Amino acid sequence: MSAVPTRASMNVPLLDLKAQYADIRADVDAAVRSVMESARFIGGPEVSSLEEEVARYSQSAHGIACASGTDALLLSLWALGVGPGDEVITSAYSFFASAGTIANHGATPVFVDIDPRTYNLDPHRLEAAFTPRTKAVMAVHLFGQCADMTAIRAICDQHRVFLIEDAAQAIGSEWEGRRAGSMSDFGCFSFFPSKNLGGAGDGGMIVTQNPEHAEKLRLLREHGARPKYYHSVVGTNSRLDALQAAILRVKLRHLDRWSEARARNAALYDPLFEGSRVARPYHDPRARHIYNQYAIRVAKRDELRKHLSERGIGTEIYYPVPLHLQKCFAMLGHRAGDMPQSEAAANETLALPIYPELSEDQIRYVAASVREFTDL
């Protein structure tokens, strides 16, 4: 093996969207110019084509674009009529929106601890969370790997409750050959710039197999108006811009290549941590992992993060506080110790750079810099 590159030559950001743009600049610029010249900024063919393409990509019958991943979750819960007095079960270890959108509707998020290997909702703990008030379950596919949808689906079917997939980090990932978003009543995607399919701003989409749910979502995202100015239900404005749709359509053509490059980078990292104190991400053989994040687990995580920052390496903590311990949910009465696996993950995980354009030298530099600290 050649020498590990030194600090002077290396700077590894957590994500490098400039490198991605450089790779696809001509197509993105042409797509933007075409929308500008068409002057159709809301709705129109770019949005409807993206809806069809993402639905097809996600093995789903319908796609409903909206303003963000958060709105995708919000609209899905709305379409189910989730409201005060209802409970929605979700993972205690996720981005805030998974629980925040439940609370936005006046419903109560009920948290379930995670499987410590995958960081996803542990189906063995799901059954105990049901009550007569349970209206739905929201499974989260964290870091780009699907939750155990076979087990979760079976439990939801048995209780006859709706199932939502928060697939914001998981577009194109699979569980037993089935794509994220297609295994539930509502599959919710985010096009936030740092997701595997990211726009030049906010955006989101819901996919569903059910035409009635699709129709309801379309109504809700446009103030319940059909026809225009005749309102049968109260909705909101949650649309995706044509400019975002046009950019996302260009990027969707590269998504599989990028997700494969992320998986290849993960396969480069893995052996470099062999025999170290670093716990590597677990890849369930039943899943296609798209590595939205490559999260390692270490003791002294915060010190390691500082060490890497001094070596020019960008990292992030997803997420430092599990949802049941967030201040805004204090009224739920949770205490430290209630969800031990989520709490341990919040204390020990660190996301390393995994973006597709990383070079092998950069990966070796990151791994060597991690081990410089953890091997001590």
Ligand SMILES: *Cc1c(COP(=O)(O)O)cnc(C)c1O
């Ligand atoms: C990014 C994300 C969201 C929210 O998506 P936005 O587009 O930022 O609103 C929801 N859930 C998870 C798990 C996410 O990672």
